Amino acid sequence: MEEEDECPELVPIQEKPGGPAVQIPVTIITGYLGAGKTTLLNYILTEQHNKRIAVILNEFGEGSALEKSLAVSQGGELYEEWLELRNGCLCCSVKDNGLKAIENLMEKKGKFDYILLETTGLADPGAVASMFWVDAELGSDVYLDGIVTVIDAKYGMQIALADLTIINKTDLVNETELLKLRDVVRSINGCVKILETQKSRVDLSEVLDLHSFDIKDGERLSEKLQLVKASHPHLDQSMRTVTFEVPGSVSEDLINIFIQNLLWEKMFKNKAGVSMTVIRLKGILSLNKKEKKVMLQGVHELYELDETPELWDDQEPRLNRLVFIGRNLDGDVLKREFISAVSRRDCVDDS
Numbered sequence: 001m002e003e004e005d006e007c008p009e010l011v012p013i014q015e016k017p018g019g020p021a022v023q024i025p026v027t028i029i030t031g032y033l034g035a036g037k038t039t040l041l042n043y044i045l046t047e048q049h050n051k052r053i054a055v056i057l058n059e060f061g062e063g064s065a066l067e068k069s070l071a072v073s074q075g076g077e078l079y080e081e082w083l084e085l086r087n088g089c090l091c092c093s094v095k096d097n098g099l100k101a102i103e104n105l106m107e108k109k110g111k112f113d114y115i116l117l118e119t120t121g122l123a124d125p126g127a128v129a130s131m132f133w134v135d136a137e138l139g140s141d142v143y144l145d146g147i148v149t150v151i152d153a154k155y156g157m158q159i160a161l162a163d164l165t166i167i168n169k170t171d172l173v174n175e176t177e178l179l180k181l182r183d184v185v186r187s188i189n190g191c192v193k194i195l196e197t198q199k200s201r202v203d204l205s206e207v208l209d210l211h212s213f214d215i216k217d218g219e220r221l222s223e224k225l226q227l228v229k230a231s232h233p234h235l236d237q238s239m240r241t242v243t244f245e246v247p248g249s250v251s252e253d254l255i256n257i258f259i260q261n262l263l264w265e266k267m268f269k270n271k272a273g274v275s276m277t278v279i280r281l282k283g284i285l286s287l288n289k290k291e292k293k294v295m296l297q298g299v300h301e302l303y304e305l306d307e308t309p310e311l312w313d314d315q316e317p318r319l320n321r322l323v324f325i326g327r328n329l330d331g332d333v334l335k336r337e338f339i340s341a342v343s344r345r346d347c348v349d350d351s
Ligand SMILES: Nc1nc2c(ncn2[C@@H]2O[C@H](COP(=O)(O)OP(=O)(O)OP(=O)(O)O)[C@@H](O)[C@H]2O)c(=O)[nH]1
Pocket: 031, 032, 033, 034, 035, 036, 037, 038, 039, 040, 120, 121, 168, 169, 170, 171, 172, 197, 198, 199, 200, 280, 297, 298, 299, 304
């Protein structure tokens, strides 16, 4: 597709004389909660066999143990660093944490040759991106290769900064809706390249090694950050994370009823009487008669229960671990409702 006139022309960078130390490219993967960032990350890790890739996950909430087990497939030459961010405003903290994580990674330098950085669906990608521009010293070891934004075709976006947007979940919308979304993306970011995918399956050559910022000294990045500064809304502080564990095994039917009451009927209220809105739901569940762990994934009102390959160990206590991200959430109430829902004795056919 022909790009607009105002899009800056990219000039290939000249190799510095004297053979400088190899710089490691960093691709930032952004996108709103549940858009498909981790799906993309896993896809890249399974498809890409020539590069040793390090992954940094910048996740939201306390459920990081769970996030780890959900996020990245193990095996191969994979090195992980984890960023933990607490509830609250992330705009301020993300920059320092991001730097530290990358510095930790740098100590293992030589062991990998590419970094993928997934930012939480709530972080300000501008803050993460700006550290590459601000910190000149860091800039000598790594460089920002590109900002990839995954967009949920059904639920929305975060695209002003992106070099590449991936409109994911095209299976959930029709051609007209897709066309509309493409227009919206173009109107926010006229220069951005747009790919359309299901399950974030992309041609890796269109995602990695973009060299989006190869004009000297991050000038283009600073220009970009300037552009979004004016329009960037502050992080949504009403968003909270709630996690809890409930021991034992539960009925699949009752779990479905609980989730549907929560996501579809919005039946549960916090102590102020306001309905809880869950935007993102993740969990590892122990279902009756299932030998393997079951993963729960929810985005807005859509959810799925998938058996993982992982068996419950004989010694391992069976339990259910859940993470909720949303508004007006009350952890005590949610846990109580969960326990009461899975303890129902009537209409159970599988316990
Ligand atoms: N229908 C459909 N679902 C998808 C597609 N791609 C991913 N999903 C599902 O969307 C859910 C969220 O995917 P993730 O990759 O975990 O999303 P994420 O952006 O990493 O989520 P957070 O890190 O929590 O913000 C999972 O249940 C995926 O299976 C798609 O193309 N179509």
